[in-house]
Amino acid sequence: MGPIVLHEYALSGNCYKIRLTAAHVGMPLARREYDILEGETRTAAFLREVNANGRIPVLQLGDDFLPESNAAAWYLADGSDLIPADRFERADMLRWLFWEQYNHEPNIATVRFWRTLVGEDNLSELQRAQLPAKVAAGEAALALMDAHLGRRAFFVLDRLTLADIVLYAYTHVAEEGGFDLRPYPHVRAWLARVAAQPGHVAITD
Amino acid sequence: MGPIVLHEYALSGNCYKIRLTAAHVGMPLARREYDILEGETRTAAFLREVNANGRIPVLQLGDDFLPESNAAAWYLADGSDLIPADRFERADMLRWLFWEQYNHEPNIATVRFWRTLVGEDNLSELQRAQLPAKVAAGEAALALMDAHLGRRAFFVLDRLTLADIVLYAYTHVAEEGGFDLRPYPHVRAWLARVAAQPGHVAITD
Structure with missing residues (x-):
């Protein structure tokens, strides 16, 4: 095909x-x-x-x-080690994928999009009104990730799964949206860990 | 356990x-x-x-x-007929689950929650400002579902899958949020089809 x-x-x-x-x-x-x-x-x-x-x-x-x-x-x-074989762990991995689309992407990715591509001066009145809440929700998402990663090296297993890849995508460019990652040391250590995996490629590759 | x-x-x-x-x-x-x-x-x-x-x-x-x-x-x-065995169909079913959490639930469910449980008079200024956009996005989600269901009986296969269950949950109570389902005949026929399945239970059961 x-x-x-x-x-x-x-x-x-x-x-x-x-x-x-x-x-x-x-x-x-x-x-x-x-x-x-x-x-x-x-x-x-x-x-x-x-x-x-x-x-x-x-x-x-x-x-x-x-x-x-x-x-x-x-x-x-599907069919690779990126998806856990155990039933609970597979569902737990999906949990992070759904969480990413509900709690992380609409805040961290949207704020980055508004600030770097649309430009704050070009936001609609409604977008401007939503910005503080989206920044706060993005910070809450980063704090939740940091607490979770304080107890483990990766999100679901003791190695890379699809949950890490999916969450890495917008977290590693969160600072472009104005999010300060310095208060989240476990997130920063995990970002470095994901980027050091064999097979890693950059967003600009 | x-x-x-x-x-x-x-x-x-x-x-x-x-x-x-x-x-x-x-x-x-x-x-x-x-x-x-x-x-x-x-x-x-x-x-x-x-x-x-x-x-x-x-x-x-x-x-x-x-x-x-x-x-x-x-x-x-997991392990039941509700999840397609074919690799593409399984991913396509997950597509609808992610779409539901990104395009459907934050609009149709949130508007229902605001209007029936919080009450329009009790909304914050920001919530009130977001309401028209959420109503419009909810209508767009229903229109997309209606167009998709115009060509098939269920969302992914020719029988019930988890995609139908997940989308049924908030669609069948969309009118509680003020969404009019009359313009969406394929959605209404599909709702009746899902509710007629053996094993179905109501939200009030």
Whole structure:
């Protein structure tokens, strides 16, 4: 069916987590870039052919399209050591993936997006009103991670799993959104640990 | 290890989806209720012993605690027909679970919560400012579901999977949040189809 294609915006952490997963499992990806600020994922053709939800990343497997970053990362990791074999540990790993999309990404990633790509001066009134709450929720997410990592080296097992890859993606660029990581020493040690894994690639690779 | 315990607030769709999954796989659950409006999931004991994230539902398996509704539902469904055996279909099912937590629940569930439990008069200024955008995003989620269901009977396979259970939970009570389901005939037909499945239980059961 040809190479797997990642429809992406390369600087998005949601896209990077898929490339990082692919690197760890040794799966080459073809890449197709969209300018999200120019609305290239909201065109009629994109909505019809790639993702009716108008978002990247989307993983394309032949004629099949798989939206949602953590589902795409799961697809690539399925059958590898990145997904725990034990039933509870597998569900516990998924717990962190859902937590990332509910408590981490809408705060840490959105604040980074608003501040670095949209620009604070260009925010809508509603976005500006939401900013303090999103910053506070992002700080709470980092604090929860730090407390969890104070008792273990990785999120679920004593080695890298998909939970670490998914959480690494936006945490390692949180400072671009103005989040100060200095109060979170366990997070910083874990970031270094993840980056030192064999097979690691950078968001700019 | 004794019975599996669901720490919950029974009228929450996130808690109901776990009970509905348990009913379909024939797993009895013990239930422990918390008054979320009285802050019972934010006490020091709850944060320390049940979930550092201060939220229900949490599934307790002996000494292990599993937060995040879709991870808990996955745990119960793991090994059953509710999770597709095919690799792509399994990831595609997870796609809908992540979409539910990112695009559906923060809009449809939050608006229902604000309007029926908190009360519009009691919303904070920020919540009130967010309400129109959340209503619009909830409508968009229902429209996306309706278009998808126009071409198939269930979300992923030609039979019930965990994706249907998870999406049913808040969709079937969307009208409590003021969402009008009349413009979404495929969603309404699918709701009836899910409710007619053997093993179905109601949110009030």
